[in-house]
Amino acid sequence: MDDNLYQQAADLLGQNAKPGQIHLAATLLRRTQEADRCFLEDHKGRLEHAEGQVKDLRAALERIREVHRCVTHRKPRGEEVSTCAHCSEDSYPYYEVLWPCPTIAALNGPQEET
Numbered sequence: 001m002d003d004n005l006y007q008q009a010a011d012l013l014g015q016n017a018k019p020g021q022i023h024l025a026a027t028l029l030r031r032t033q034e035a036d037r038c039f040l041e042d043h044k045g046r047l048e049h050a051e052g053q054v055k056d057l058r059a060a061l062e063r064i065r066e067v068h069r070c071v072t073h074r075k076p077r078g079e080e081v082s083t084c085a086h087c088s089e090d091s092y093p094y095y096e097v098l099w100p101c102p103t104i105a106a107l108n109g110p111q112e113e114t
């Protein structure tokens with residue numbers, strides 16, 4: 001066992017500690033350190049997995065927002081209208097989905113009324 005653990009155990013127990021007590025305390029310190037290391041490694045793995053999932057979800061959201069993008073154009077009477085390029089593309093100019101389309105509104109979440 002690490003001499004440093006014996007020294008730590010001896011320091012904790014004080015001058016009157018017997019060798020058996022120091023050995024026991026050093027063993028407990030070692031087990032505690034091992035348990036802490038396992039705990040941290042386990043949580044590090046979970047954190048890295050979660051970070052990967054967040055990265056994938058952000059990339060998916062970005063791809064959705066690239067497809068459902070805002071396009072502004074002028075109507076024959078001159079007024080500007082903003083529509084979703086994707087949702088309106090098949091039926092323009094007869095049917096337009098105003099911006100934000102239901103997909104983007106769902107991604108944006110509930111909006112507070114002003």
Ligand SMILES: [Zn+2]
Pocket residue numbers: 068069084085086087097101102103104
């Ligand atoms: Zn859309």
